[in-house]
Amino acid sequence: MASNDPFDQTPSGFPDIIRDLHTKVVQAQPKDLYQFCGDYFNHKLEEQRAELLCLEEMLEVSDEEVYTSGAEDYATSSQHTLSTLGDDSEEEDIVGELQHIPPALNRVRRTSVSAESMEPTDNGEYLKMVVEKTAAQRERIESSISNNFLFKNLDEEQKKDAVDAMAEKKIFQGEEVIKQGGIGDYFYIVESGSLDCYVEKEGDVEPLKVTDFEPGASFGELALMYNAPRAATIVATSDCVLWALDRVTFRRMLMERTNSKRKMYEHFLEEVPLLASLESYEKHKIADALETLVFEDGEVVIRQGDIGQNFYIIEAGEAIVTKADASNFASQISVLTKGDYFGELALLNNKPRAATIVASGKLKVVTLGKRAFVRLLGPVVDIIRRNTANYRVISRQVT
Numbered sequence: 232m233a234s235n236d237p238f239d240q241t242p243s244g245f246p247d248i249i250r251d252l253h254t255k256v257v258q259a260q261p262k263d264l265y266q267f268c269g270d271y272f273n274h275k276l277e278e279q280r281a282e283l284l285c286l287e288e289m290l291e292v293s294d295e296e297v298y299t300s301g302a303e304d305y306a307t308s309s310q311h312t313l314s315t316l317g318d319d320s321e322e323e324d325i326v327g328e329l330q331h332i333p334p335a336l337n338r339v340r341r342t343s344v345s346a347e348s349m350e351p352t353d354n355g356e357y358l359k360m361v362v363e364k365t366a367a368q369r370e371r372i373e374s375s376i377s378n379n380f381l382f383k384n385l386d387e388e389q390k391k392d393a394v395d396a397m398a399e400k401k402i403f404q405g406e407e408v409i410k411q412g413g414i415g416d417y418f419y420i421v422e423s424g425s426l427d428c429y430v431e432k433e434g435d436v437e438p439l440k441v442t443d444f445e446p447g448a449s450f451g452e453l454a455l456m457y458n459a460p461r462a463a464t465i466v467a468t469s470d471c472v473l474w475a476l477d478r479v480t481f482r483r484m485l486m487e488r489t490n491s492k493r494k495m496y497e498h499f500l501e502e503v504p505l506l507a508s509l510e511s512y513e514k515h516k517i518a519d520a521l522e523t524l525v526f527e528d529g530e531v532v533i534r535q536g537d538i539g540q541n542f543y544i545i546e547a548g549e550a551i552v553t554k555a556d557a558s559n560f561a562s563q564i565s566v567l568t569k570g571d572y573f574g575e576l577a578l579l580n581n582k583p584r585a586a587t588i589v590a591s592g593k594l595k596v597v598t599l600g601k602r603a604f605v606r607l608l609g610p611v612v613d614i615i616r617r618n619t620a621n622y623r624v625i626s627r628q629v630t
């Protein structure tokens with residue numbers, strides 16, 4: 232007779248997982264149990280993903296490719312695994328292991344990777360992903376990431392790790408790179424081509440295009456950051472070259488900073504009137520690109536007549552706007568406070584700065600470069616243009 236005890240259905244392996252977690256909990260005595268358990272499972276998922284990526288790629292490439300390329304890299308961490316590849320029974324074990332991967336995880340995307348290894352760090356704490364590539368490919372990645380805000384504050388060593396870990400992915404027009412609801416495997420940077428991003432909400436007749444991506448843009452971070460299903464579908468609108476960064480490297484290198492920047496600016500950006508019509512995801516992308524600057528009382532932020540490259544929003548404090556007439560007589564036009572913006576005219580019309588802005592007391596601003604201004608504030612440029620009409624009125628009053 233079939234047992235009614237639900238614990239009889241416990242999948243094999245589960246008690247071991249719980250026992251291991253239990254041991255770790257007893258050792259760490261965490262204050263926040265849910266967070267600790269969440270972190271534990273995330274870590275396990277990352278380890279599993281890293282191993283699977285490595286195993287899959289090794290099974291795909293020929294032995295010759297594996298042994299000849301990056302032999303140094305394999306010498307330590309992967310030697311025992313590689314040395315088993317020639318042995319049929321061991322290879323079956325590896326294949327068997329892969330077959331136990333949940334089907335969606337098993338659908339790891341193919342890249343034009345010739346060989347890939349996981350390299351132990353000096354302190355042996357984690358493994359680094361190394362995807363073989365040519366000097367020309369490295370140069371192309373370096374140039375692509377130099378256009379991307381998330382990579383801006385990495386030190387040289389971290390940049391090298393990122394370049395090592397990236398894999399080139401060629402996409403044809405019409406191809407779907409990410410499917411909403413799918414599992415997050417890679418974070419992507421666009422080297423060339425363009426892609427559209429669609430979100431389908433429950434009850435929608437069809438997916439809605441929410442944004443598009445051009446060279447220098449990146450996408451695919453959400454599922455990796457939050458261990459959530461893919462939040463959007465991304466389709467190439469032309470042939471594209473993308474650089475794919477695996478989930479483990481992304482989380483180790485970029486997640487913390489991205490997360491903390493988005494959190495840091497979240498509240499402030501919600502309160503900026505100019506950005507009120509933007510979706511919260513668009514505000515997150517703005518947060519990625521923002522830099523905070525602090526000016527002391529009397530310091531000039533922008534000077535009339537200079538060539539300007541930046542756009543500013545006031546985070547705290549006040550700024551005084553003055554404009555000089557033809558005889559160089561300066562009059563105060565207005566006072567800007569928290570949430571107000573300035574510096575847009577020079578970016579919109581490629582002309583020198585039309586006024587001088589000076590800090591009145593301590594002034595904290597966030598700034599966006601011209602490229603980010605164009606890319607991220609595109610949806611509100613009409614509002615900005617409409618607002619500039621006011622300046623013309625003010626400037627007529629002054630002159």
Ligand SMILES: Nc1ncnc2c1ncn2[C@@H]1O[C@@H]2COP(=O)(O)O[C@H]2[C@H]1O
Pocket residue numbers: 409415428430441442449450451452453454455460461462463464465510512513
């Ligand atoms: N409005 C949006 N909502 C959700 N994701 C978006 C949106 N616009 C762009 N995206 C990107 O689309 C990606 C789909 O995969 P991810 O959920 O991993 O990460 C998502 C974001 O990088």
